[in-house]
Amino acid sequence: MTPFQYSRATSAAEAVQSAGLEAAKYLGGGTNLVDLMRETIERPAVLVDVTGLSANIDEREGGLLIGAAVRNTALAEHRVVRERYPVLARAILAGASAQIRNMATVGGNILQRTRCAYFYDDEGSRCNKRTPGQGCDALDGFNRMHAILGTSPACVATHPSDMCVALAALDATVHLEGRQGRRTLALTDLHRLPGDHPEIETVLEPGELITAVELPPLTMASTYRKVRDRASYAFALVSVAAALRVEDGAVKAVRLALGGVAHKPWRAWKAEAALKDGPVTAEAFRAAAEAELADAAPLRDNAFKIELAKRTMVSVLGELAGEAA
Amino acid sequence: MSIIVNGSATPLPPDPRVSLLDLLREHLKLTGTKKGCNQGACGACTVLLDGERVVSCLTLAVQAEGRAVTTVEGLAQSDKLHPLQQAFIDRDGFQCGYCTPGQICSAIGMAAELERGVPSHVTGDLTAGTIAASREELAERMSGNLCRCGAHNGIIDAIAATFISKEAAQPYRPDGPEMAA
Known part of the structure; x- marks a missing residue:
């Protein structure tokens, strides 16, 4: 060190x-x-x-204002989160281990870095994230865990957070404080896709600090499903955060985000557009998933993620539709 | 500028790079806490920080300033083992013993979380006031502690016997009924 x-x-x-x-x-x-x-x-x-900064969780305008220093366990066990934002509680509880969740903060979870093995292998591998312009050994390497959406020839790493996938689906905003003052940003606009500069992972200015995360009210059934290689304590192959409200047999409101598939928590805008006001059927869910994954680009080892993501989306929507019925 | 380790005030190391784990083992010679992976993956270094279980390898000692650390050395009362330590012996909760101090500290923190009603990944009803301590719940909650000898069934037996009930700690049968809280 x-x-x-x-x-x-x-x-x-x-x-x-x-x-x-x-x-x-x-x-x-x-x-x-x-x-x-x-x-x-x-x-x-x-x-x-x-x-030592704000670790408060306050109700605000029907939603929640969550201090950036709130520990992951504290957020997942909070009464309002468990009752009104089960997708968030479930996402956090699907991540890491209990010890890590007791330590990790909301701000740190958002800004954690990829677990790509080539990024970590300082002495043996090339990585554009670690050394810009060096090349990417994951492209032709062991890339089973890597991204299928929004990748670039410079980087195919995934963002490892579960919590962020839920926050993306929840329309969370991030409160920032920096040398230029304070501002807020949609969580979905905070992280960047890799493009030519995978070393720049967020739109934060140098020295800018996440002070809080704000959740708007949620009036939909919601949940989180994580698919991984072992039953506990493993990063996602694919995960789905979803919220759904059905009225008169049609999809009145829907939010979907995917984890384990991209350089950032992936809001599934295309799938949401396909579902909105449509029928609550497995065929409609499948069509929406197909629309979201239409541009997916598999690497040597991770093509399975495309079908896995589709099936997981259909399954989770089916579960929520059953709950909402 | 000190940390309370097992009840005794200990000065902080002058170099902020020292992890809590290295402070315990190398500076204080409290070698009960083990260094396994040193990257937060195995749980062997688990200690209690103000009663909460954390991995000491990824905790900088300076972050624990003014806080109370409990290690496996702080559990027994003179010659009398903590009930969970005795249960690990009685229920074959280990083979080589390397992961054991972390398992024991972790389980004590886990029991407090369960008592407080903290849900887990396998909890069905997130809004339930109390959570039934099924075998599945205990296994999920202990997933941050790896045992390469494979003593996990004995470990869960020991935890169940100590914190849940003697009846709940029947030896593991894959097709057996789930134990009640």
Whole structure:
């Protein structure tokens, strides 16, 4: 681990000021960042601990305002989240292990980095995310876990978060504070697709800090389904966050997002458009899934994800339709 | 500028790179807590931080400033083992023993989570006030602790016997009835 200076922020403004350097990083639970620092993939000169900032969960205009320092366990066990946003509780509980969830913060979960093995293999592999312009060994490598949507020749890594997939489906907004002041952003606009610059993973300005996540009210049945290689404690092959409201036998409102398939939590806008006001049938669900995956581009080892994503979407929508009926 | 380890105040290391795990093992010579993967994947280094289970390998010691750390060395009362330690012996909850301190600390944290009503991935009704501690629930909640010897069934037996009931800790039968809370 490269030496760094550690400080603890007591306010967002102080954190932003302390992180005035390019080589500064904010520290949440550390479950990803400390690991990457130990591998010397992350080499911050300054580490600003922001776990002392807001860890409140407040009801606000029918929705929730969630402090960025809220631990994953605290969010998943919160009464309102369990009752009104089961998709979020289930997504968090499908991620990592209980120990990691006790440590990880909401802000850190959002900004965690890919678990692509080539990104981690500092000495043995090329990675455009780690060393821009170097090339990508995942393209022709062991890429069973990699992305099928929104990829580029520069990067086929996936975003590993479960929580973010639920937040994408929930129309969550992210509250930011930086040197230029405060702003809010849709979570779906926070992460970037890799394009030519996979090393730039979000639209955050240097030193900009996530201070909170806001959820609008949800008046739909919702759930999260994660498909993985083992029953627990594994990253998603494919996951689906979904919310559905059926009225008079038609889809009145629907939200869908996919995990394990792209460089960012993937909001399935095309599938939603195909479903809206349509019939509540397995055929309609399948057609919507086909529409979303039409542009999927498989690599050598991950073509199975295309059919898996479609079937998982159909299955989850069927489950919610049964609940809503 | 200190951490409370098993009830004793301990100064923070001057270098912020020191993990809580290395502080315990290398500085305090509390080698009960084990270093397995050192990257948060195996759970061998699990300790309780203010009563919550965390992996000490990914915790910087400076992050634990002013907080209470309990390691496996802090569980027994003089010569009397913690009931879960005794249950691990009685129920064959280990073979080589390397994962055991992490398993035990993790299970103590897990029992508190269950008591508090924290749901898990396999909890059917998220809004239920109390959660039945089925074998499936215990296994899911302990999935962050790997045992390469494969003593998981004995581990779950020991946890069930300690925190749930003696009746609940019947030896594992794959097709057997689920145990009640």
